Amino acid sequence: MAGVGGQTQSSSKTGGMSRIQEKNRNLILDAALGEFSKKGFSGATVERIAAEAGMSKSNLLYYFSSKEAIYNATLAHILEVWLAPLKTLDPAGDPARELAGYICQKIEMSANFPEASRLFANEVMQGAPQILPILETDLKRLVQEKCGVIEDWIDAGKLRRVDPLHLIFTIWATTQHYADFSVQIRALTGRDLSDAAFLQQTEEAVTSLILNGVGLAWPPEETEQE
Amino acid sequence: MAGVGGQTQSSSKTGGMSRIQEKNRNLILDAALGEFSKKGFSGATVERIAAEAGMSKSNLLYYFSSKEAIYNATLAHILEVWLAPLKTLDPAGDPARELAGYICQKIEMSANFPEASRLFANEVMQGAPQILPILETDLKRLVQEKCGVIEDWIDAGKLRRVDPLHLIFTIWATTQHYADFSVQIRALTGRDLSDAAFLQQTEEAVTSLILNGVGLAWPPEETEQE
């Protein structure tokens, strides 16, 4: 119903779990991520997740008490890593490098974990029934903190005056778009982020667009060795 | 299974339909848009759509032969209007005004038809099972044409050299993000595009970020009357 951490164990804590238990929980979570991200919560079936995890439906339900429990566990499992990059924005760092680094991290997340991106997108588009409380507390706090950082950079004259919130939204939107809409992108370009050359081209294009958008020189001036 | 135009009638052609027929088809399509955009294809139920449209499930199935037929009709119904703004990009116009106009159109689409945006996003995220052929033909042709326009602007030195494709993706991503992720945005800001002030603020933020990103002055220099 509400709150993502409501299963047996908080998340990937190995303690208090037998070898078999840990192995099977991981198999299930991997399978569930694939299924939920591909079909959404409603479209996913417990049977398919079990098959993908190589066990019977009954056995899966021995580890997770319900479909919703699997879903919540999957969500919790990816949420932390999915929101992590923002935390690395360093107030003391060079704004251009910090923002560029953040953008590239996000694009590489889209390249390496597109299912996580789609799962998250799906959840939010359905009204975030499970993670709304987290968005309203943890994420909100984090975003406000980082908005402060950007604000400080602006006040220090390091970048053009822009609304930090919309800057963050723009970075999220553009970077996640390449994962969530990869089918459309493939239909239009014949490639996606799994193509190394396309990945690099995307990183350059998005980074340069946004950094220039906030008035930062990009690519950085030639500084030889620094 | 494939191709969106496969129902009884091509789309909103009034011809050959009784008054009752037209009224009910519209009721159904409206209800279906709400339901499909909220729950996705799998999560939606024919019964709820019928209820929302004020008729029995049986009667709904008298007008559309299957759930998939309703879905396809809904998709076809919105697709045209959804992709329309891009067509207005005028090669002869001023690049800054043209791009700003396009961006604002898209944001206003997100504000006025968020369900359409979410329906489209859902369809594409599921792998575009119904509209992939359209993306690969009509949309691809349109996008290539407009990329050419932007390319010409670049060659004429009117804007910085950027990859037109990624520029278009960025515009799509940012503008649609405000509709598709409105729950998250509301969780973080307390507002969304249905708030006129927030809408305007968003238009300014996104437009200024992207236009500056491609090296165009924005807002435009004071030209008094032109």
Next chain:
DNA sequence: GAGGGATTTGACCAAATGGTCAAGATACAA
């Protein structure tokens, strides 16, 4: 206002699916 096609619906059906349960298989400690 009668005839006939268009419209509407409740009853019903079959398949899919989440979840239960009791019995069997397995691993492991003593």
Next chain:
DNA sequence: TTGTATCTTGACCATTTGGTCAAATCCCTC
């Protein structure tokens, strides 16, 4: 080896849900 807790599964159940059908009912024309 053996007893016990853990693990695994097939059989089964209740509910949901997409779709059918025949019987009304409505609307319009002649």
